[in-house]
Amino acid sequence: MKRRGMLIWSFDFGEYWIDLAARMGLTVLGLHPIPDIPAEDPRSLEVHAMHLLLPRDGFREHPDWYRMDECGVRSNDLNCCPSCGEALDHIERKAEALAEQLAPYTTSHRYSFWTSDSGKFCRCEKCRELSPSDQALILYHRILRGIRRVDPQATHSFLAYQNTLQAPRKIRPEEGIFLEYAPIDRDSAFALDDSSCWKNVCQTAPLRELLEVFGTKDAQVLEYWMDNSRFYGWRHPFGELPFYQGVLRRDAAFYASRGFESVTSFGCGLNAAYARDYGEAPMLEYGRILKELP
Numbered sequence: 001m002k003r004r005g006m007l008i009w010s011f012d013f014g015e016y017w018i019d020l021a022a023r024m025g026l027t028v029l030g031l032h033p034i035p036d037i038p039a040e041d042p043r044s045l046e047v048h049a050m051h052l053l054l055p056r057d058g059f060r061e062h063p064d065w066y067r068m069d070e071c072g073v074r075s076n077d078l079n080c081c082p083s084c085g086e087a088l089d090h091i092e093r094k095a096e097a098l099a100e101q102l103a104p105y106t107t108s109h110r111y112s113f114w115t116s117d118s119g120k121f122c123r124c125e126k127c128r129e130l131s132p133s134d135q136a137l138i139l140y141h142r143i144l145r146g147i148r149r150v151d152p153q154a155t156h157s158f159l160a161y162q163n164t165l166q167a168p169r170k171i172r173p174e175e176g177i178f179l180e181y182a183p184i185d186r187d188s189a190f191a192l193d194d195s196s197c198w199k200n201v202c203q204t205a206p207l208r209e210l211l212e213v214f215g216t217k218d219a220q221v222l223e224y225w226m227d228n229s230r231f232y233g234w235r236h237p238f239g240e241l242p243f244y245q246g247v248l249r250r251d252a253a254f255y256a257s258r259g260f261e262s263v264t265s266f267g268c269g270l271n272a273a274y275a276r277d278y279g280e281a282p283m284l285e286y287g288r289i290l291k292e293l294p
C-alpha cells in the first residue's frame with residue numbers, strides 16, 4: 001500500500017498527532033474542516049469547495065451559471081450548471097487561484113476541490129441526460145486544468161460518494177483524475193463484502209465499474225472505520241470508538257485485492273483527550289493492519 005493515512009479535525013492537529021501518526025506508521029495525515037465553523041470562514045479548510053469556486057452571491061448577475069432544479073428554477077444553493085461555458089471558465093480560474101495558495105504545500109500533487117456535500121446537480125435541458133457523476137467529472141476536469149497552470153504535475157480526485165457513487169458513463173476521465181471511494185452509507189459493523197448486509201452490497205455494487213473507468217493508479221479509499229464522530233451521529237458527546245477489528249482487517253484485504261494504492265480513514269474525534277479516556281489501542285491496531293497490507 002503506497003499511502004496509509006488518517007483524516008483528522010484540524011483543531012486536533014499538533015504534537016500529539018504528529019507523535020501518534022509516527023507510532024501508527026502512517027504516511028499521510030489529512031485535516032478535515034472543523035464542524036460548527038461555516039465553510040466560508042478561513043479557519044475552516046473545506047474540501048467540498050464549490051462555494052469557493054462559484055460564489056453564491058454571483059447569482060443575481062449570472063443566474064445561468066447555477067444549477068436548475070426539477071421544476072426549471074435556477075438556484076445558487078449547491079453546484080453549478082456544467083453546460084454553461086462561462087461558469088466553467090470562472091471555476092477554472094478560481095481553481096487556479098486556490099492552487100496558487102496550496103501548491104507550495106502540496107508536495108503530493110494530489111488535490112481535492114470537491115462538489116458540494118450532499119449536493120444536487122443540474123437538471124437543465126442540456127444537463128438532464130448527464131448523471132451527477134458525469135456532471136461532477138466535467139467540473140473536476142476544468143478544476144484540474146486550472147490547478148495545472150500552477151502545478152503541472154497536479155492530479156485531482158473524483159469523489160465517489162453519495163449521489164456520485166456510480167461511475168460516470170457519458171464523460172470519460174482525463175489523465176490526472178484518480179478515484180477516491182468513500183462509502184459513507186455503509187454499515188461499519190459488517191465487512192464491506194458481506195453479501196448478507198444490504199447497505200454494504202449497495203455501496204460496493206458500483207466499485208467494479210468505478211475501477212474499470214478510473215483505473216487503480218493513485219486510487220484511494222476514504223473509509224469511516226475510525227470516524228468516531230460518525231458513530232455518534234456527528235453529535236457530541238462521543239463515547240468510546242466502536243472498533244470492529246475483524247471488519248477492518250477483512251475490508252483492508254478487500255481493498256488491497258481490488259488494486260487500491262492508498263487507504264485512509266476519517267479519524268474525527270480521536271485526539272489526546274480520547275486517548276486519556278479510552279486509550280490508543282484501536283489507533284495502533286489500525287496502523288498495524290494497514291502496514292501488513294501488500
Ligand SMILES: [Zn+2]
Pocket residue numbers: 067068080081082083084122123124125126127128
Ligand atoms: Zn445545466
